Structures are given as C-alpha cells and as structure tokens.
Amino acid sequence: MRERPDARIAVLDVGKTNVKLSAVCQDGTILETVSVANRVVDGPFWREHDLVGIGDWVMSSLTELCLRHDITAVVTSGHGSGGVLVGGDPDHNGDGAALPMIDYEQPLPEDIRLGYVPLSGSFFDRGSALMLGATHQARQMYWMQQVQPEAFAKARWFLGVPQYWAWRLSGVAVSEATFLGAQSHFWNTVERHWAPIVAACGWQALMPPFAAAWQRIGKIRPALADRYGIARDIDVLAGIHDSSANFYRYQAAGLEQATVVSTGTWIVALSSTVALARLDEHRGMTCNADVDGRPVGGALTMGGREFSLVAGQQAEGPPVSIETLLRLVDRGTMALPSFGDDDGLFPGSAGQGRIVGPLPGDPAERKALAVLYTALLTAECLDALGSEGLVVLDGNFLREPLYAGLVAALRPGRETLYSLDAYGVASGAALLAGHATRRDKAPIALNTPVSIAFPSIPGTGDALAGYAQRWRRLSRSNTQLHTDTQAHPKPGNMTERSTP
Structure with a gap:
C-alpha cells in the first residue's frame, strides 16, 4: 500500500x-x-x-x-x-x-x-x-x-x-x-x-x-x-x-481480553477468553474465529428484531424515561422470550414470546419494556459466556441512553463500558490495512454508563435484581402461564433463523 x-x-x-x-x-x-x-x-x-x-x-x-x-x-x-x-x-x-x-x-x-x-x-x-x-x-x-x-x-x-x-x-x-x-x-x-x-x-x-x-x-x-x-x-x-471486524477494532486498541457486545438486528457477544468446553449450541452459543484464525466464543440472539416487536410503533419514538422504566420494574411487567422464530438462548422458546404482569399502558411503556427486555437478553449472553471482566457495548442499542446503564446494573461489581461509534465494522476493517506495521494501540473512545438507582428491597438487593431473577426463572420455564399473559402474534415474515 x-x-x-x-x-x-x-x-x-x-x-x-x-x-x-x-x-x-x-x-x-x-x-x-x-x-x-x-x-x-x-x-x-x-x-x-x-x-x-x-x-x-x-x-x-x-x-x-x-x-x-x-x-x-x-x-x-x-x-x-x-x-x-x-x-x-x-x-x-x-x-x-x-x-x-x-x-x-x-x-x-x-x-x-x-x-x-x-x-x-x-x-x-x-x-x-x-x-x-x-x-x-x-x-x-x-x-x-x-x-x-x-x-x-x-x-x-x-x-x-x-x-x-x-x-x-x-x-x-x-x-x-x-x-x-x-x-x-x-x-x-x-x-x-x-x-x-x-x-x-x-x-x-x-x-x-x-x-x-x-x-x-x-x-x-x-x-x-x-x-x-x-x-x-x-x-x-x-x-x-x-x-469480527468490529471485534478486531477492540483487539487493535489493546482490549483483547474484553467481551464485546455488538447490537443491531442481532445481539452478538464475542469473547476470546471463554473456555471452548463452555460453548453450548443449544443456548445460542457459537465458535467464531478472530483475524489470526483462533477460536472466539460467541453468544447471539435476534434482540434487535425482538425489540421492534415488543416496542411496536414506538420503537423510533423519544428516549425512555427513568420514571417509566422504574414503573414497569415496580409493577413486575416483563417480556419473556422469544418473539420470533429464533430460540436464541432459550431452547424451545421460538414463537412463545409473551408479556406477563400488567400490560403496558401506552406506547412509552411498550418501548421501555423493549429496552428492559433487550438489556436482560444482553446480560444473558454475558452470563452464558461467563464474562466476569470488562464488557464493551456498542451498536444501535446505544441510541437508547438507558440501555448501557441497565446492562451495567444487571452485572454489579463488574466493569461495563460502551462506545457510541456507529461504524465499528468500517473502523475495524480499515485498521486491517495497518495490521502488519502498527506499533501503537489504535485509538478508541469508551464511555462509562450512567448509574441507574433502583429501590432497595431488604434481603434481595435492589428491585432490578429481583426483577431479573424472576425474569430468568420464568424465561427458562416451559410452564404455560395463564394469568396476566398476552400472547404476541408471530410475525409473518420471520420464518428463518440466521446469523449476522
């Protein structure tokens, strides 16, 4: 060159x-x-x-x-x-x-x-x-x-x-x-x-x-x-x-040990440190490769598509307010997987997506529920990979200001950062041109999520921790819920499961 x-x-x-x-x-x-x-x-x-x-x-x-x-x-x-x-x-x-x-x-x-x-x-x-x-x-x-x-x-x-x-x-x-x-x-x-x-x-x-x-x-x-x-x-x-290009951007910046979560149509979490024996194909986990051909553990789920289905017409509306979010957590309103024809991390859940608890009362609450749901899916991807160290979030979900703070709150005591760069793939791909001659770490701008305060519940931690515990239990259950349940119609054009 x-x-x-x-x-x-x-x-x-x-x-x-x-x-x-x-x-x-x-x-x-x-x-x-x-x-x-x-x-x-x-x-x-x-x-x-x-x-x-x-x-x-x-x-x-x-x-x-x-x-x-x-x-x-x-x-x-x-x-x-x-x-x-x-x-x-x-x-x-x-x-x-x-x-x-x-x-x-x-x-x-x-x-x-x-x-x-x-x-x-x-x-x-x-x-x-x-x-x-x-x-x-x-x-x-x-x-x-x-x-x-x-x-x-x-x-x-x-x-x-x-x-x-x-x-x-x-x-x-x-x-x-x-x-x-x-x-x-x-x-x-x-x-x-x-x-x-x-x-x-x-x-x-x-x-x-x-x-x-x-x-x-x-x-x-x-x-x-x-x-x-x-x-x-x-x-x-x-x-x-x-x-892999987006993942390489962080590798080039010296963050080889970080778990990177890219968000868009898919939530894609990649980690070069996960043990291969941990990978479970039945929970949406994958084995990818980095630019050197080495195995990279992955977890993926079609979170962006599901966000749109849960949020409905409000998906492109104003940012979610903390008051709306706290109201949903307090009421116990939650979306359970999965709203499309992809099982994601929950085997057998395809097409079984439903809302439990009091239904969202307006479009703003529907969007807040979608943000909560995708943050929980993100945390589930990280749990599947056993990611205890640094996690970096990027992609479309960061347009919603509360998303990064929710993910950080769902993994207390562990470091969570985020990038607002909307073109990580292009940046990472361009960095390949200097791969053989690069001496310094590539620059990257990372941010710390704003802390979200949830009410404390004696004996169980804060309200979000209790909400997440119940969400995981219900999401993993095959029991059909009969109370406070609204079945979500399966989208007619979602007949495939695919990778990004």
Whole structure:
C-alpha cells in the first residue's frame, strides 16, 4: 500500500439490509459513508440478491470516493450468512456468479433440509447449532448442487460475501478464517480443517487458498480501473466477517481480553477468553474465529428484531424515561422470550414470546419494556459466556441512553463500558490495512454508563435484581402461564433463523 499520512481506506460493508461504502482514515476514523439498500428479488429457485445492481452502485460510489479522497486500499466486510458460487470471470453476466446468490432469510424445501442434516457434522465442524432456513453457506451450496447440478458443475469457486467482492475487484479468489468461522459449516475453527461435508459433497476444488483478512491479495483489476477512471495501484485486501471486524477494532486498541457486545438486528457477544468446553449450541452459543484464525466464543440472539416487536410503533419514538422504566420494574411487567422464530438462548422458546404482569399502558411503556427486555437478553449472553471482566457495548442499542446503564446494573461489581461509534465494522476493517506495521494501540473512545438507582428491597438487593431473577426463572420455564399473559402474534415474515 502507498504509505502516506493522508492515505485513506475504502471499506465496503455488505449487510443483510444495506450496503455501505466508507472512506476511512488509517486510524479508523470515518470520513464519509454512502449506502444503498441490499435489494432482494424473487428468482426461479430462491429469493436472490441483485449482485449486478449492487456491483454498479459499488463501482460508481468508489469512483466518487476516489475523487474526494486519496484511496490507497479497499477492504471488504460482510454478514456471515451469505456466499456466491462463481465462475472464472468476475465480469461474466455482469456479476461473475455461476448461480444467483441465495437470500438466507427464506425457508428451505423440505427435501433439502432433511438431506442436509446428516451431513452437517459436529458442533465444532459447524460452529453453531443447526439454524433454520438457508442461513449457513454450506447449506446454500447443498441447495444449489441439488437443484442446479449442471450449473453447479461448471462453477470455479464458492466465496463468502467479503471475498466475493474482493474477487470482483481484484480477480483473486481466497478463503478467509473469520468468515468461514462465522457458522459457514465449511470450517472447523478449533482443529483448523475443512468440515466433513466439504469432502462428502466433493467441494474441495471449489475452496480457494487461504489468505489472512489483512493480506493484500492484489490490485484493482486494470480493466475495471480503466472502465471507471480510478487508479490501478489501489490494493485489495482479503476481507473479513463484519462482527469480527468490529471485534478486531477492540483487539487493535489493546482490549483483547474484553467481551464485546455488538447490537443491531442481532445481539452478538464475542469473547476470546471463554473456555471452548463452555460453548453450548443449544443456548445460542457459537465458535467464531478472530483475524489470526483462533477460536472466539460467541453468544447471539435476534434482540434487535425482538425489540421492534415488543416496542411496536414506538420503537423510533423519544428516549425512555427513568420514571417509566422504574414503573414497569415496580409493577413486575416483563417480556419473556422469544418473539420470533429464533430460540436464541432459550431452547424451545421460538414463537412463545409473551408479556406477563400488567400490560403496558401506552406506547412509552411498550418501548421501555423493549429496552428492559433487550438489556436482560444482553446480560444473558454475558452470563452464558461467563464474562466476569470488562464488557464493551456498542451498536444501535446505544441510541437508547438507558440501555448501557441497565446492562451495567444487571452485572454489579463488574466493569461495563460502551462506545457510541456507529461504524465499528468500517473502523475495524480499515485498521486491517495497518495490521502488519502498527506499533501503537489504535485509538478508541469508551464511555462509562450512567448509574441507574433502583429501590432497595431488604434481603434481595435492589428491585432490578429481583426483577431479573424472576425474569430468568420464568424465561427458562416451559410452564404455560395463564394469568396476566398476552400472547404476541408471530410475525409473518420471520420464518428463518440466521446469523449476522
């Protein structure tokens, strides 16, 4: 990479809902971000992503960024539930795909679901429980192979989302540990070998050689650079899983021992210190990988989606007041899991979400209940990982001022900090460009949550502690509650369980 103080990194972050392109300083400071919806369309075999349309947007937006910033490298990142089966030419059919990219949030045909299960291997082969729908990349591959064998047989590579876009830009195909470690079902992170399904289905030749996330795999393809009028000497890095990029931001800042909780559609807690024997696939726990390919324990649940269901139309309303929060705790009004088709940390709870105690009296109380509920889910993730040390919270939930204070109050005597940086994935991905030469810790701004005072209850601590104890007991119970209960309707479009 060209070494200049004013050099900038372009980060392409492909999320399930939106695609973002950012210009980032070498220290991770975001200068500019543009975004577009990640469009999904109905196809003949499955819902598919509009890779041609996204590709046109990526290149035109990158061209504009290069006019405004001295871009010297591009780093790609993406959600862990997608990949693309490609041919040998990135420009073939406009997107290089041998078959359309599958939208993971859709049900599987029953024969595909049943045929895949016995091939999926052990927990460490998978890195997670068997989730619903088309979540796992290996399950997408299996689906493609079964319904389109002729097109499948002509494919050259299967690439995870970040590596696909790196290939589109550079023409170089690689595999990468953080993405394969994001419950792809291709890679056993603990033992560092391909999962048995790869050989069983004859996929070995479709798996390109490994590269580290920070490795420069090539330059922008000359034909692509000339077509869009950008410099030919821009480096393209191998790319990284989005949650792993955010985790790397804290590693680069010297916080390797911290448990990081990222919040958005999913609550994702990652810890490099959890014992592997503690990981329980039946409680939403996962085995991921960091940028060095080492195992990272995880716990995840679809908290953001559930927040919206509990809060209702008030989800985007004014911040929750402490008075409303205290009123709900005092009354014992609580939301119990789970409001979607994902069990999360509570096996068998999918679709069983309900409200117990006096029902929320107005939209403000519904939103306060949603904040309480997601704070409790966060604490449950941390308990599952046995996180006794520093915890850092970040992501969308921090827009609600009381969220961090609630999580801190639910783990008294232990350190909880939070970051208000809304672009942690882009910052972490950009820091990869300096991985090999970094001598100092990367800067990061962390805040201490505001303390929330709850009434004291003799013999049991404060009111929140008693509330949380009862919430955990009821959440773990399979007993159907008949009093003060309101069943929550299952959302019609939530038929899948998936990873971020």
